[in-house]
Amino acid sequence: MKKIFNVVVVLFALLAVSCAEGDGRNFWGEAKVYSDSWYWHYEPVIMERVLEFEFNEDAMSDPVLKSQTFTFEMYEEDEYGHVAPAEHIAVYKNGEACPNNRLAITVEDSVVKVGIQFLDGAKEGEHTLIMRAVDMNSLDRVDNKLGNFYVDKNEVMNPADKGMMWFAIVLGGLYIFWLCFLRPICRPYVKFSRMEITYPDGEEYMIRTSGKTAVILTNPENAKKYRQGFFSALFMTKHLVIVNEVWTSTVTIKSKKGGYHRISGSVGYTPDEPMRREPFTLITDEGARVKVETN
Numbered sequence: 001m002k003k004i005f006n007v008v009v010v011l012f013a014l015l016a017v018s019c020a021e022g023d024g025r026n027f028w029g030e031a032k033v034y035s036d037s038w039y040w041h042y043e044p045v046i047m048e049r050v051l052e053f054e055f056n057e058d059a060m061s062d063p064v065l066k067s068q069t070f071t072f073e074m075y076e077e078d079e080y081g082h083v084a085p086a087e088h089i090a091v092y093k094n095g096e097a098c099p100n101n102r103l104a105i106t107v108e109d110s111v112v113k114v115g116i117q118f119l120d121g122a123k124e125g126e127h128t129l130i131m132r133a134v135d136m137n138s139l140d141r142v143d144n145k146l147g148n149f150y151v152d153k154n155e156v157m158n159p160a161d162k163g164m165m166w167f168a169i170v171l172g173g174l175y176i177f178w179l180c181f182l183r184p185i186c187r188p189y190v191k192f193s194r195m196e197i198t199y200p201d202g203e204e205y206m207i208r209t210s211g212k213t214a215v216i217l218t219n220p221e222n223a224k225k226y227r228q229g230f231f232s233a234l235f236m237t238k239h240l241v242i243v244n245e246v247w248t249s250t251v252t253i254k255s256k257k258g259g260y261h262r263i264s265g266s267v268g269y270t271p272d273e274p275m276r277r278e279p280f281t282l283i284t285d286e287g288a289r290v291k292v293e294t295n
Contacts, residue, residue, distance in 0.1 A: 026149035028129070031118050032156045040160035046092055046115040047151060053110055070105040070133065074116075077128040077148065086129060088122035091115070102134060116151055124155045178235070187213045187237055191255040192276050192294035199246055200288050207242065209294075214239040217251040217265075217282075226250075248285045253292075261294070 029047030036042050076086040091098045092115030098104070103114065116129070130148045157165075190209050197205040209215060216226050216239055223243045228236075251265035261274045267282050274280035279293040 028116060028149045028151045030152040030154060032154050033118065033124075034156050034158045037158045037160050040158055042158075044117055046095075046117045048092070048113050048115040050111060050113050053105065053112065066107045068106070072103045072105070072131045073134045074101065074103075075130040075132055077130060083130060086127075088119045089127070089129065090117040090119055092117065103131070118151075118153050122153055124153050127151050127153065175235075183235075183237060188255065189213055189237070190215065190253070191259060194295045196293045196295075197242070198291040199244065200290065205242070205244075207240065209240055211238065212240045213237045213254070215253040216241045217247050217253070218243060219245055219247045219250075222250050246284060246288050246290060251282060 028049060031045040031047060033045070034042055074086040074089050074091050075083050076089065077083045086101075089101075091101050091103050092113075093103055094113050095115070105112065128148050128150055156162075190212055193208060193210045195207055195209050195215060197207075199205070213236075218226065218241065220243055223241060226239065226241045228238060249266040251263065251267045254262040254264075255276075256262045259276045261276070261280070263269055263274065263282075266285055269283065270281050271278075274292075276294050279291060282290045282292060284290070
């Protein structure tokens with residue numbers, strides 16, 4: 001009996017010491033579990049502890065004891081104090097799954113790496129586990145319970161999904177910052193919301209210009225150059241293109257400080273400094289006069 005008592009006491013002591021945390025509890029480890037994704041699959045987590053066993057000289061020299069195997073099974077205690085075999089826990093010894101989920105220790109096992117893994121169906125949260133002796137080959141023993149310890153199962157977001165989520169948040173934040181602060185500085189909107197054009201033949205054309213960075217007046221042949229793609233309109237804002245045969249060359253109208261218009265292109269205009277809310281006239285290379293008014 002003395003030989004077996006020495007073995008069991010040393011095993012229990014080492015288990016408690018190796019698991020003890022700052023709060024005084026026997027904490028074994030934590031597993032963060034997440035669902036599979038088509039681009040990132042969950043790799044099962046095996047929580048491992050290295051345990052060292054010491055046997056007295058009698059145990060090491062006794063040929064009968066040296067041939068014996070000490071077998072332990074994992075039990076789980078629920079919140080009501082009921083203890084039953086752990087159904088959703090796998091036990092490993094030195095990286096290999098234990099047959100029948102039972103840990104077998106012999107006198108030759110001086111150092112053993114014991115691992116615990118959550119199986120499908122294990123509930124989230126803290127699990128109280130107990131390692132109990134199953135069979136000591138009919139030899140007398142003092143205690144068949146090696147104390148309890150705790151393992152945590154935490155269900156978290158798939159790392160790839162989490163990374164993509166944060167990437168989208170950062171990208172969205174940068175886009176909002178660009179949209180609200182930088183873009184109005186780099187590419188300011190025109191400061192008029194409506195434009196009325198009267199062509200030489202008397203045809204009148206009215207268009208809303210809110211949210212545009214420029215108004216481009218051009219002919220059908222050049223209009224294709226100013227077509228915007230989706231991303232150009234999304235990031236750089238939209239410009240407005242007005243097409244008519246009267247425009248022999250392209251004319252661009254933007255806004256500048258003081259409510260004045262900035263007009264560029266091979267075109268004349270009068271007065272010399274057109275302003276918002278005041279009609280002005282554009283004169284093409286061929287002398288056609290187009291009346292423009294902005295509001």
